[in-house]
Amino acid sequence: MSSLVEDILHWSQCNLLNINWSKTKESVLGSDSAKNFCRELCVDGNIVERVSVFKLLGVILLMTL
Secondary structure (H helix, E strand, C coil), X not given: XXXXXXXXXXXXXXXXXXXXXXXXXXXXXXXXXXXHHCCCEEECCEEEEECXXXXXXXXXXXXXX
């Protein structure tokens, strides 16, 4: 696991914040071949769903080229 993800997990635990894994999503930017190259993201035994469209603070983001 990358140190950035470990840092985020450590910070959230120290600040008594729970990560809602059912709402946690990932989006890969790049060409289709880059998206197929990336492995699925698994953090603390939780598989993070990969999406191409998601809503962030009421704004719908579409990740296509």
